Amino acid sequence: MLKSTFARVGCAVALAAALTTSVAGVAMARDITLRASHQFPGGKGDPRDEMMQMIARDVEAANVGLKIQVFPGASLYKPHEQWGALTKGQLDLSSFPLDYASGRVPQFSVTLMPGLVRNFDRAERLNTSPFMDEIKQIAEKHGAIVIADAWLSGAFASKKECITGPDSIKGQVTRAAGPAFEQMLAKAGASISSMPSSEVYSGMQTGVLDAANTSSSSFVSYRLYEQAKCLTAPGENALWFMYEPVVVSKRTFNKLNPEQQKALLEAGKKAQEWFSQEVRKGDQLLIDTYKKAGVEVIEMSSSDFDEWLKVAQESSYKNFSENVKGGDALIKKALAVE
Structure with a gap:
């Protein structure tokens, strides 16, 4: 009888311990909060911030024990620090201009190559091409997984004179977003000053x-219309297109359980679909905002x-093909995508 009682008590204790462990495990899962960083203004209508906020809302709504805390406006990491933090697992997610990491991964310069994209329809086709497959494989090899594609068109603005053909940039101290554009603009006679947007x-x-x-989004969200005299809008001939995907640290992703991974990937896909439509509105908003500002x-x-394309082929294309491993291929x- 005594032995039976001890057995029952032992079973009860074991069961209670198992339940406690199970409950603790659930609590721990629900306490997982990922940190997302980006450099763009928050709460002001920048579609890149909204894209990340959408992912955070949808992941939490999936009820899989996962939350995302978004740090906009470079409040957690400076723009160029994000890639290193992400690949080391110190940062979990980022909406990140991939070209910013080209100093560490030179192949990423092709994601801001002058004239390579030209319009949003072609950008969409690039997303499902062998070109983009290779870019994503390179990113994953270095520790980051793309969960949402995002291409942004871009513009030129000047305090001096309108930028049209290559001759118009001569003598102007110009900020370009990456080495490929810097090479092209320098070839055309511009002086270069590098800095994040x-x-x-x-x-x-x-x-x-x-x-x-x-x-285009940065031209609006950073209020550059307060400083510019002339804007060269993207129009039908957008020389500037930049790939700014949402990326997750591979170390972080591998620590998540299958349900959490699935929720994150599905949220990324939904945000990508929203962004691809929303960003097209950005060019008109850009034009309207700058005209309103005079x-x-x-x-x-x-x-x-x-x-411009001729200048690019003689400078940035040539340099990339000759000096970056696999650059020519x-x-x-990219050019093979119609």
Whole structure:
């Protein structure tokens, strides 16, 4: 009898311990909070911030024990620090201009190669091409997984004169978003001053910059219309397109359980679909905002685009093909997309 009682008590204790462990495990799962960083303004309508906020809301709504805390406006990491933090597992997610990591992964420069994209429809086709498959494989090899594609068109703005063909940039101190554009602009006679988009406003305000190129969204969210005299909008001949995907640390992703991974991937896919439609509205918002602010707005002609492309082929394309491992093949894969 006594032995039976001890057995029952032992079973009860074991069961209670198992339940406690199970409950603790659930509590721990529900306490998982990932940190997402990006450099763009929060709460001001920037679609990149909204894209990340959407992912955070949808992941939490999936009820799989996962939350995402979003840190906008470079409040957690400076723009160029994010890639290193992400690949080391110190940062979990980021909406990140992939070209910003080209100093560590030179192949990423192709994601901001002048004239390679030209319009949103072609950007969509690039997303499902062998070109993008290779870019994502390279990213994963270095510790980051793309969960949402995002391409942004871009523009030029100047405090001095309108930027049309290559001759118009001569003598202007210009900010370009990455090495490929810097090489092209320098070839055309510009002086280059490198900085992230979040610093362009102060650069133009203090006279460090005469001109800049960046995404349409950044031109609006950073209020660069307060400093610009003339804007060259993307129009039908967008020389500037930049890949700014949402990426998750591979170390972080591998620590999640299958349900959490599934929720994160599904949230990324949904946000990508929203972004691909929303970002197309950005070019018109850009034009309307700058005209309202009294800034002259023009568009690059097809002949201007072709002249720039010649300069790019002689500078950034040539340099990338000759000096980056697999560079020539990557450009050919991109150009093969109709």
